[in-house]
Amino acid sequence: MTGATMQWAKRLTGASILLLLIGVVSYYNAMPSMFEELDPAQSHMLELEPGDSGEVEIAALGEYVALRLEGDESADLRLVDSNGQEDRGSAPTSFDIVRTGEDGTSYVPVRVFRSSGAGEYTLYNDGATTLWFVDDVSAQAALFTEPWFVVMMVGCCLGPVLGVIGLILMLIGWGSRGKENTPVVLDNQGRLPTTDELYRQYHSIEEEPGSDIPDPFADTRQSGAIEPVPHEDPPNEESESDWKGWDEG
Numbered sequence: 533m534t535g536a537t538m539q540w541a542k543r544l545t546g547a548s549i550l551l552l553l554i555g556v557v558s559y560y561n562a563m564p565s566m567f568e569e570l571d572p573a574q575s576h577m578l579e580l581e582p583g584d585s586g587e588v589e590i591a592a593l594g595e596y597v598a599l600r601l602e603g604d605e606s607a608d609l610r611l612v613d614s615n616g617q618e619d620r621g622s623a624p625t626s627f628d629i630v631r632t633g634e635d636g637t638s639y640v641p642v643r644v645f646r647s648s649g650a651g652e653y654t655l656y657n658d659g660a661t662t663l664w665f666v667d668d669v670s671a672q673a674a675l676f677t678e679p680w681f682v683v684m685m686v687g688c689c690l691g692p693v694l695g696v697i698g699l700i701l702m703l704i705g706w707g708s709r710g711k712e713n714t715p716v717v718l719d720n721q722g723r724l725p726t727t728d729e730l731y732r733q734y735h736s737i738e739e740e741p742g743s744d745i746p747d748p749f750a751d752t753r754q755s756g757a758i759e760p761v762p763h764e765d766p767p768n769e770e771s772e773s774d775w776k777g778w779d780e781g
Contacts, residue, residue, distance in 0.1 A: 537701050537704055537705040538701075538702065538705040540698075540701055541698045541699075541701035541702035541705055542698070542702075543698075544694045544695070544697050544698030544701065545694075545695060545698035545699070545702070547691075547694050547698075548691045548692065548693075548694040548695035548698060549691075549695075550691075551686070551687045551690055551691030551694065552687060552688070552691035552692070552695075553687075554683060554686075554687040554691075555683075555684050555685075555686070555687025555688035555691055556687075556688075558680050558681075558683040558684035558687060559684045559688070561680040561684075562678060562680035562681040562683075562684050565675065565678040565680065565681060566675065566681065567633070567634040569671045569672075569674050569675050570631060570671055570675075571631070571633040571634050572599050572631055572633065572639045572664040572666050573633050573634075573635075573637065573639075573664070574633075574634070575666065575671055576664045576665060576666045577596070577665050577666060577667055578655055578663075578664070578665040579662065579663075579664055579665075580655065580657035580662065580663045580664075580665070581657065581662055582657060582659060582660050582661065582662070583657065583658075584657050585654055585655060585656045585657065586654070586655055586665075587652060587653070587654055587655075588652075588653050588654075588655055588665060589651075589652060589653075590645070590648050590649075590650060590651060590652075590653050591650055591669075592648075592649065592650040593669070594648075594667055594669050594670070595644070595645070595646050595667070595668045595669050596644070596645040596646075596648070596665060596666065596667055596668070597624075597628060597641050597643070597644050597645075597665075597666050597668055598621075598641070598642050598643040598644075598645075598655075598663060598664070598665050599631065599639040599640060599641055599642065599663070599664045599665075599666065600639070600640055600642050600659065600661050600662070600663060600664070601637065601638070601639065601640070601661055601662065602630065602637075602638035602639070602640050604640075604659065604660070604661045605640050605642055606642065606659060607642045607643045607659075608642075608657070608658045608659030608660075609642070609643060609655065609656060609657055609658060609659065609663060610655070610656040610658060611645060611648070611653050611654075611655050611656075612653065612654050612656070613649070613651055613652070613653050614651060614652050614653075619645060619648050619653070621643045621644055621645040621646075621648075622643075622644050622645075622646065623643070623644070624641040624642065624643070624644055625644075628641040628644055629641075639664060
């Protein structure tokens with residue numbers, strides 16, 4: 533059992549290292565596609581200068597983020613539907629991280645729109661800096677059509693999982709290696725140990741001194757058993773006289 537456990541541990545560890553290497557190599561090949569889809573300067577629905585406005589089509593299940601350059605984190609925008617109703621959106625959360633462009637420029641999320649109704653909207657930039665409006669769902673869906681990105685995700689996500697499983701199996705194998713080949717030692721009388729003695733021997737438990745309680749599987753043939761006295765019936769006198777008469781003729 534220990535040999536099979538260690539064998540699987542080595543296989544999973546090797547597979548983990550291989551997947552991580554594939555993930556790292558795939559990351560460098562997927563970087564151009566990632567920048568193309570995630571860089572707000574390259575992939576956006578609207579890019580508005582201060583005071584400008586633009587029309588945008590919003591889907592019901594989409595996720596849209598308004599971004600500005602790092603250093604100006606004020607929203608200062610309005611998203612108005614065709615009926616004149618303003619959608620205020622929500623403040624960015626910890627999941628809405630800062631985006632880094634291919635040239636190193638940082639873009640900070642200032643407003644997120646997740647539950648907007650589908651339809652035509654007009655976005656107004658009331659701030660003093662450029663405003664970018666991007667569709668996160670479409671960008672992420674486009675990334676999963678890139679083979680290098682998919683290989684990178686498989687390698688970087690599955691590799692650590694297999695590594696942890698391999699490490700656990702290796703620790704289990706090392707822990708049971710010393711107990712697997714424990715020999716069975718006969719006692720001084722040359723008999724096999726009982727079940728209780730085998731249990732104490734396997735778990736390295738010393739027998740408590742002064743214990744006179746016999747083991748349940750002890751050999752009872754060695755104990756002094758009381759032999760029953762055979763019962764002898766008295767001789768039958770009538771039967772004996774009949775035999776004597778027959779013998780004398």
